[in-house]
Amino acid sequence: MNASSTILLIEDDTSAAAALRRVLANEGYEVICEARGDSGLARAQTDVFDVIITDLKLPGMNGLELVRQLHAAKPRLPIILMTAHGTTETAIEATKLGAYDYLLKPFEMEELLDLVEKAVASSRLMTEPVKMGEGISSGNAIIGNSRLMQNIYKEIGRVAAKPVTVLIRGETGTGKELIARALYQHSERNGAAFVTVNCAAIPETLLESELFGHERGAFTGAEMRRIGRFEQAHGGTLFLDEIGDMSPNTQAKLLRVLQERYIHRLGGKEAIPIDARVIAATHRDLEKALVEKQFREDLYYRLSVVVIKVPSLRQRVEDMPNLVTFFMQRYGAEFGIESPSIQPEAIQFLQAQPWPGNVRELENVVRQALLLAGKYTVSLEHVRQVMSKLGEAASTSNRSIVSGITEYLNRAKRGEMQGVHARIIEETERELFAQAIQLAHGNQAKAARWLGVSRITMREKLNHFGMHPAQNQN
Numbered sequence: 200m201n202a203s204s205t206i207l208l209i210e211d212d213t214s215a216a217a218a219l220r221r222v223l224a225n226e227g228y229e230v231i232c233e234a235r236g237d238s239g240l241a242r243a244q245t246d247v248f249d250v251i252i253t254d255l256k257l258p259g260m261n262g263l264e265l266v267r268q269l270h271a272a273k274p275r276l277p278i279i280l281m282t283a284h285g286t287t288e289t290a291i292e293a294t295k296l297g298a299y300d301y302l303l304k305p306f307e308m309e310e311l312l313d314l315v316e317k318a319v320a321s322s323r324l325m326t327e328p329v330k331m332g333e334g335i336s337s338g339n340a341i342i343g344n345s346r347l348m349q350n351i352y353k354e355i356g357r358v359a360a361k362p363v364t365v366l367i368r369g370e371t372g373t374g375k376e377l378i379a380r381a382l383y384q385h386s387e388r389n390g391a392a393f394v395t396v397n398c399a400a401i402p403e404t405l406l407e408s409e410l411f412g413h414e415r416g417a418f419t420g421a422e423m424r425r426i427g428r429f430e431q432a433h434g435g436t437l438f439l440d441e442i443g444d445m446s447p448n449t450q451a452k453l454l455r456v457l458q459e460r461y462i463h464r465l466g467g468k469e470a471i472p473i474d475a476r477v478i479a480a481t482h483r484d485l486e487k488a489l490v491e492k493q494f495r496e497d498l499y500y501r502l503s504v505v506v507i508k509v510p511s512l513r514q515r516v517e518d519m520p521n522l523v524t525f526f527m528q529r530y531g532a533e534f535g536i537e538s539p540s541i542q543p544e545a546i547q548f549l550q551a552q553p554w555p556g557n558v559r560e561l562e563n564v565v566r567q568a569l570l571l572a573g574k575y576t577v578s579l580e581h582v583r584q585v586m587s588k589l590g591e592a593a594s595t596s597n598r599s600i601v602s603g604i605t606e607y608l609n610r611a612k613r614g615e616m617q618g619v620h621a622r623i624i625e626e627t628e629r630e631l632f633a634q635a636i637q638l639a640h641g642n643q644a645k646a647a648r649w650l651g652v653s654r655i656t657m658r659e660k661l662n663h664f665g666m667h668p669a670q671n672q673n
């Protein structure tokens with residue numbers, strides 16, 4: 200997936216540069232090196248890069264000045280600053296000036312790769328346009344001509360340019376994130392940063408610091424100041440994804456920021472003015488959360504002023520043929536299948552399904568059916584086979600590990616089963632590897648890194664479990 204990502208590495212130490220370049224190239228990034236601050240800046244302004252990685256101490260211009268100038272010229276380009284210990288304050292300064300993040304030397308290569316991956320993703324979110332409507336065959340697009348989707352496009356057009364907070368609601372997999380990006384891209388702030396925070400992915404205790412930052416000593420473990428996402432999004436847009444998963448305490452603080460337009464870093468006295476446009480999204484039933492006191496009423500009303508309600512796939516069955524064609528073209532190109540096709544009966548069958556996972560689920564089914572059919576026309580049989588396989592996988596993985604353990608132990612107690620340990624380990628591992636490889640889009644090196652196993656182990660396990668992921672990278 201990262202085959203076409205290009206990184207500009209600005210580092211004057213030739214051996215360090217060579218080592219970094221090797222590691223990055225190994226992951227499929229294209230790396231261009233510059234050894235001076237001024238030449239790095241010039242290069243970054245003329246050529247197109249996904250991410251910049253720069254050293255702090257450089258001949259020609261130091262990293263901090265480079266961050267300042269580059270961020271002013273290209274506010275959407277993520278810059279990662281590498282800095283030696285003892286210059287932490289400078290690094291923090293850099294995030295205030297607009298750097299994406301910093302790395303304290305010495306760092307692990309894994310740390311660097313994780314950060315680069317996030318930065319590339321963030322850069323793509325900002326720069327890859329989200330098209331809307333019909334006749335689109337490639338790139339990021341919101342597909343659908345149904346009346347319900349036409350209304351969504353109108354809504355996007357109506358509110359994108361207004362500086363209002365927007366709440367995007369809809370079931371899982373309906374395209375809320377795509378809509379958030381479309382709103383950003385059609386706003387007056389489309390030249391500035393689009394900062395994303397997934398509130399469900401960050402533990403409650405860390406979310407406030409992620410959002411608002413903290414001062415040194417604000418809590419145990421807060422060894423240095425941190426600039427939060429609100430500050431980083433100053434002048435730009437902050438996308439609060441899965442806002443329904445935020446704890447009521449944090450909700451109260453968020454409400455204050457939305458009303459008063461300044462933040463306090465945790466443990467800080469200073470009121471820092473913030474000009475960030477907030478877009479929020481959730482798949483949660485907020486009305487139910489209100490009753491259960493999981494969502495604050497005041498924040499609910501504040502966010503409900505402008506709501507975009509995304510329809511489920513079931514509500515727009517007529518869009519399915521277009522969606523299927525779009526995904527066939529997308530994955531056909533990825534798998535090297537020329538003019539992929541599908542039988543009309545297969546499409547009708549797809550239209551009759553309930554799709555609890557909405558477009559995401561449909562996309563997955565089309566992708567797998569295409570893999571199964573290869574260069575042949577996707578048939579009803581292919582689609583049926585994929586759906587029943589996925590259905591089985593979902594029913595086993597829905598059963599939690601804990602309940603699996605309980606069940607097996609009880610069976611063993613009744614003398615109906617042996618080797619519980621080996622079976623639980625096997626099933627858990629199968630699930631773990633299957634999910635990792637899927638999330639990594641078939642990139643084994645990446646999945647291995649996430650799991651903390653060697654690539655050899657990765658390969659062995661995949662063989663063992665009979666998984667042959669599509670290598671859709673490169």
Ligand SMILES: Nc1ncnc2c1ncn2[C@@H]1O[C@H](COP(=O)(O)OP(=O)(O)OP(=O)(O)O)[C@@H](O)[C@H]1O
Binds near residue numbers: 370
């Ligand atoms: N209308 C659409 N046209 C094309 N692709 C779509 C559409 N809606 C969703 N998708 C695709 O489906 C997948 C899920 O979309 P997205 O991440 O935006 O959903 P979401 O509503 O944010 O889901 P969740 O609530 O689970 O976070 C993505 O791969 C996206 O590209």
Ligand SMILES: [Mg+2]
Binds near residue numbers: 375
């Ligand atoms: Mg989402």
